[in-house]
Amino acid sequence: MVTIGNRLNIDRQEVLHNIGCSNNCKPSARIASLVNEYVENAYQLIEPLYSHVIRDIKVVQGSRVVIEGLITFESEVIARLLKRCEKVAIFLVTIGNHLEEMVCQLAEDGLILQAAALDAVGSEAGERLADFVQGRIGEAARAQGLCISQRFSPGYCDWDIEQQSMVFRAMDGDSVGIHLTDGCLMVPRKSISGIIGIGPCNNVEHYNPCKTCDKRHYCRGRR
Secondary structure (H helix, E strand, O other): OEOOOOOOOOHHHHHHHHOOOOOOOOOOHHHHHHHHHHHHHHHHOOOOOOEEEEEEEEEEOOOOEEEOOEEEEEEEHHHHOOOOOOEEEEEEEEEOOOHHHHHHHHHOOOOHHHHHHHHHHHHHHHHHHHHHHHHHHHHHHHOOOOOOEEEOOOOOOOOOOHHHHHHHHHHHOOOOOEEEOOOOOOEOEEEEEEEEEEEEEEOOOOOHHHOOOOOOOOOOOOO
């Protein structure tokens, strides 16, 4: 488990996008002020933590990927992503539960706009933390002359959310304080799990399933 202090760069434009302000929609002065205030003070409410492990890929067959530790991922997208990789990085990140508690308090007090703005800041902080971890994994791979794939999380494309249990099993108990509900959702909510393929640069495929997916207008994870 690693804490990274205040090294996250929270993007105000992405926060505004998360609350429905597109590039063509200028936010009101009130919303812009709220977002600026919450971004500037976010580090008082978040505790960025992450953990990751590197596992050998044993076999990729059809839509099944078996990795070190008898852990099996079932997904055609993940199988294609990892079929030419040698290893896989499995990670968990969270910003903790303090921001979420404040969001709930604001909502209970009837301050819905404030709650939505702060929640969007939390979502953006989680994504930037996942970016940070992906960058660290990439640096370590490049130091060995290797490359990394895109990252993917359970629940995206055809990778069933129930596969969260396999991700957590791979972490050998180092879950950075995150636990799973019976429905395989993570608590705290502002947490992200996922995998990243690692292998020789001429083998790693930068596969983007979004190019062939028809969820063009309603998938927030679209790349």
